[in-house]
Amino acid sequence: MAVIETKGLTKYFGEVKAVDGIDLSIQEGELMVILGPSGCGKTTLMRMIAGLEKPTGGEVMIAGENVTELPPRARPIAMVFQSYALYPHMTVFNNIAFPLKARGGFSKEELKEKVEWAASILGIERLLARKPRELSGGERQRVALSRALAKEPGVLLLDEPLSNLDAKLRASARDELQRFQRRLGITTIFVTHDQIEALGMGDRIVVMSGGKIVQVGTPRDVYHDSSNVFVAQFLGSPGMNILEMDDFLVGFRPEQFTLKTHETESDGQKTFSFSVTRVEYLGADQLIYGNIEGYEREYHVVAKFSSESTSIVEANHTYEFVVNRDQLRYFEKQAGSRIEPRSF
Amino acid sequence: MFRLKQGIRRFFFVVALAFFCFFSAAPFVWMTITVFKQDKDLYRSGNNPFIFNEPPTLDHLRLLFNETNYTIFLRNSLFIGVLVVIITLVFALPAAYSLARLTGRWGERAGIGIFLVYLVPPTLLFIPLSRIVVSLGLNNTLWALVLIYPTISIPFSTWLLMGFFKSIPKDLEEAAMMDGYSRFGAIMRVVLPLSLSGVIAVIVFTFTLTLHEFIYALAFVSSSAQRTISVGVPTELIRGDVFFWQSLMAAAAIVAIPVGIIYVFFLDRLVAGFTMGAVKG
Numbered sequence: 001m002a003v004i005e006t007k008g009l010t011k012y013f014g015e016v017k018a019v020d021g022i023d024l025s026i027q028e029g030e031l032m033v034i035l036g037p038s039g040c041g042k043t044t045l046m047r048m049i050a051g052l053e054k055p056t057g058g059e060v061m062i063a064g065e066n067v068t069e070l071p072p073r074a075r076p077i078a079m080v081f082q083s084y085a086l087y088p089h090m091t092v093f094n095n096i097a098f099p100l101k102a103r104g105g106f107s108k109e110e111l112k113e114k115v116e117w118a119a120s121i122l123g124i125e126r127l128l129a130r131k132p133r134e135l136s137g138g139e140r141q142r143v144a145l146s147r148a149l150a151k152e153p154g155v156l157l158l159d160e161p162l163s164n165l166d167a168k169l170r171a172s173a174r175d176e177l178q179r180f181q182r183r184l185g186i187t188t189i190f191v192t193h194d195q196i197e198a199l200g201m202g203d204r205i206v207v208m209s210g211g212k213i214v215q216v217g218t219p220r221d222v223y224h225d226s227s228n229v230f231v232a233q234f235l236g237s238p239g240m241n242i243l244e245m246d247d248f249l250v251g252f253r254p255e256q257f258t259l260k261t262h263e264t265e266s267d268g269q270k271t272f273s274f275s276v277t278r279v280e281y282l283g284a285d286q287l288i289y290g291n292i293e294g295y296e297r298e299y300h301v302v303a304k305f306s307s308e309s310t311s312i313v314e315a316n317h318t319y320e321f322v323v324n325r326d327q328l329r330y331f332e333k334q335a336g337s338r339i340e341p342r343s344f
Numbered sequence: 345m346f347r348l349k350q351g352i353r354r355f356f357f358v359v360a361l362a363f364f365c366f367f368s369a370a371p372f373v374w375m376t377i378t379v380f381k382q383d384k385d386l387y388r389s390g391n392n393p394f395i396f397n398e399p400p401t402l403d404h405l406r407l408l409f410n411e412t413n414y415t416i417f418l419r420n421s422l423f424i425g426v427l428v429v430i431i432t433l434v435f436a437l438p439a440a441y442s443l444a445r446l447t448g449r450w451g452e453r454a455g456i457g458i459f460l461v462y463l464v465p466p467t468l469l470f471i472p473l474s475r476i477v478v479s480l481g482l483n484n485t486l487w488a489l490v491l492i493y494p495t496i497s498i499p500f501s502t503w504l505l506m507g508f509f510k511s512i513p514k515d516l517e518e519a520a521m522m523d524g525y526s527r528f529g530a531i532m533r534v535v536l537p538l539s540l541s542g543v544i545a546v547i548v549f550t551f552t553l554t555l556h557e558f559i560y561a562l563a564f565v566s567s568s569a570q571r572t573i574s575v576g577v578p579t580e581l582i583r584g585d586v587f588f589w590q591s592l593m594a595a596a597a598i599v600a601i602p603v604g605i606i607y608v609f610f611l612d613r614l615v616a617g618f619t620m621g622a623v624k625g
Contacts, residue, residue, distance in 0.1 A: 102524030
């Protein structure tokens, strides 16, 4: 059953269309990632689901009920802000108790019990007496999550919750967040501009651009079967290489662009003459920048090798590189949408 | 060597501290000593003004409380002060909040506009204001001042509070709304507690304004029983060219010392209040 559904959800800020007719349906217990570059409308979409922003048009349904006109407090939703938005004048205990006090009807003991329960989910019982300013970034994030969970919401909204953590902490926070979501089985919407977070955490990913949904699918779908040249280039680091032909585009992933060897040679491959300009060593991987030659114009592309790879490539040399034909992706030139394979 | 340097630094620090303590406290000490001096001690120019050359006396306090309307002036000033503080908060808090949050870039301009109103001097305004006071039938009553003082205190307070409200991240309010509160609930539980320094600054500013304001108090109130301290004390204790110095000092010290103590008590918060307003206004 769809827990959240939006129908033609639209938002204008003055003349600017921030969100443009979004139809989305999110299933019970699902972790749905909304991914897109900044300014694509993803945060506005989430804020409309939360009730913090009033839609210009369209509807938001939660558990089958139309909540479009309801204020945030009347929706069974909790949200973790990018800044965590902990109340600086309250202790961690009071921060977590705050949504419970809003609902009212709890005795002092019940309140204490509930707060301790919410704190124990994130393992922060020992922090309850502290003020937010005495906490580290990771601890603040946990307090924000505990506060969101305290009111036992039907849906959890996370607005770039990892972007304030340093890179090292982010990987472990990603893991922790996903395990915690699985354990509670709570329907979660996760907004991010980081495609690694999206691919790593999402059950499904919604890719947005210019206020519209470009593709919805599992991480594997959107990465391998990008429906659109925007998605293909936005996902992956670096994104897909695109060659512009006369009346269509053809693309392939950097890691699928490999050095031609006698063992790999077969009919199912497309061969390119690749003149290498720079090799970038990145520890586990190396990126090889260069140009494809032999077409009317030069194409600047990137190949990605494992550093363990035995193929040795040097700058200022030209090599034969190949891509398996079934890994080539073809797109329309104007609209950028996926088309059937062509020959070139 | 290092210890010596530290010692010298500490020495100069203590000297500077002592100088400023003396600088700030001296007027109050002098006032207080003067209150208890006999006339013949005070008026002999060869006497040291900072010590008692003759035995101290309570005569001048007795004069102040028994033969002038000082207690009435005190009561009037307190009455006006409390009412004006309340009126100012009632208007300035919602005005500042809405200018800071709800009206986008026009909020900023309107805020500056409101602050400019504060810069118009009372000497220009009291003529038109007196027409208003007369036509409302409030002339010669305390209510005239209760009506007029907010015209000074509200613009300044609005501008001051705007800076505070702007410094509170919008996320916090929205978090409170997600946590189950209305916008009003979010303001009461999150925004106001976090701008307490600003509210205290407004209270202190407004209250001292009503205490020391002179022009309006002189222009709109003429009967002695309706006067405030700032006008009443000089009119009753300066008779012709005779100054009742000890009683004047007593009248001033009784008001100034408690206010001074309150200032010191809230000093950190006040400084935070005024500088924040200055930067973010």
